[in-house]
Amino acid sequence: MRQILSGVGLALVSLCASLLLVEFAARWLAPPYATETGELFSCHPQLGWTGTPHFAGTLEGPGFEQALQFNSQGMHDTDHPVASDNPRVLMLGDSFVHAVQVAEVDTAHQQLENRLGMEVISAGVVNWGTNQQLLYYQTQGRLCQPDTVLLMVYLGNDILDNLPGNVLTIDGVNCYAPYFALCNDILTPLTYAPGFSRLDGSCNRQVFINGMGWMYQHSAVYRQLEPLIIANQPRQAFGQAYPSAFSALYISPPEEVLSQGWEVMQATITHLHAEVVADGAQLGVVIISPDVVVRLGALPPDAQQEFLADNPLFGEADLG
Structure with missing residues (x-):
């Protein structure tokens, strides 16, 4: 018996040593993806990613070149003291709030501050969903003791961004947003694990998924294997039959994945509202429609009919 246990122990030690050697070797390999964001963003273990703290540089894009700080x-804002005697607004959102294409004086939060004559704090990052905005408020946003929290919700991508697999590629590595699942009507935070995370199965495997998510963040082997994994387990999505995914928002009945995304987004906003009120503040929600819907609504009737003739899918949609 002692010899058997000794043999098993030796085999386990050898296996662990081999795995450590493979992990060490994987850290010397080139990252699995080409970088997409340069120095503008940094991975974050709880939020997925943020702007790089104290970033100062120039962003170039189609038709613009903008100096940023x-x-x-990592927010497109100046630093604010933790406490203030002045009324405060905390603006949560994604690229509409981060606004990296313009100077800070032209951002929405600064324009609102100028109009209201009160302090407005920017707390939005490119590609964030309401899940990350809720987590940011819980961990950092409430510390600035806002009187009002203003949540900017963009229907064009926020529902999709709340589904498992929302990602930003930074320095050749995919940085995944955490996501929420509704488990017995309780909003449950989960760490994304490539190949394992789906809304319709997360509640029964919370410990396993969070463990695999932690492993992805810390294992070079897992990250190197990820392209093979996601090739066979693509991300949950909706609107694949349409020219643009947001078209699915206006078609009835909604797809199952879209319905799940709606439920999660509504739950995150409800949860945020409860926490904001408990902190003695108030929550306002701004709904931003996709630009094509806004432009269509502004057209005269004849031009609307011409647009719908050229885009028959919108003829089935409820844009009210």
């Missing part, structure tokens, strides 16, 4: 939290 982020504060200590």
Whole structure:
């Protein structure tokens, strides 16, 4: 018996040593993806990613070149003291709030501050969904003791961004947003694990998924294997039959994945509202429609009919 246990122990030690050797070797390999964001963003273990704290540089894009400077939290804003006697608004959102295409004086939060004559704090990052905005408020946003929290919701991508697999590629590695699942009507945070995370199965495997998500963040082997894994287990999505995914928002009945995304987004906003009110503040929600819907609504009747003739899918949609 002692010899058997000794043999098993030796085999386990050898296996662990081999795995450690493979992991060490994988860290010397080139990252599995080409970088997409340069120095503008940094991975974050709880939020997925943020702007790079204290970033200062120039962003070039189609038709613009913009000098940028982020504060200590990676937001397109100056730093604010933790406490203030002045009324405060905390603006949560995604690219509409981060606004990296314009100077800070032209951002939405600064324009609102100028109009209201009160302090407005920017707390939005490119590609964030309401899940990340809720987590940011829980961990950092409430510390600035806002009187009002203003949540900017963009229907064009926020529902999709709340589904498992929302990602930003930074320095050749995929940085995944955490996501929420509704488990017995309880909003449950989960760490994304490539190949294992789906809304319709997460509640029964919370410990396993969070463990695999932690492993992805810390294992070079897992990250190197990821392209093979996701090739066979693509991300859950909706609107694949349409020219643009947001078209599915206006077609009835909604796809199952879209319905799940709606439920999660509504739950995150409800949860945020409860926490904001418990902190003695108030929550306002701004709904931003996709630009094509706004432009269509502004057209005269004849031009609307011409647009619908050229885009028959919108003829089935409820844009009210």
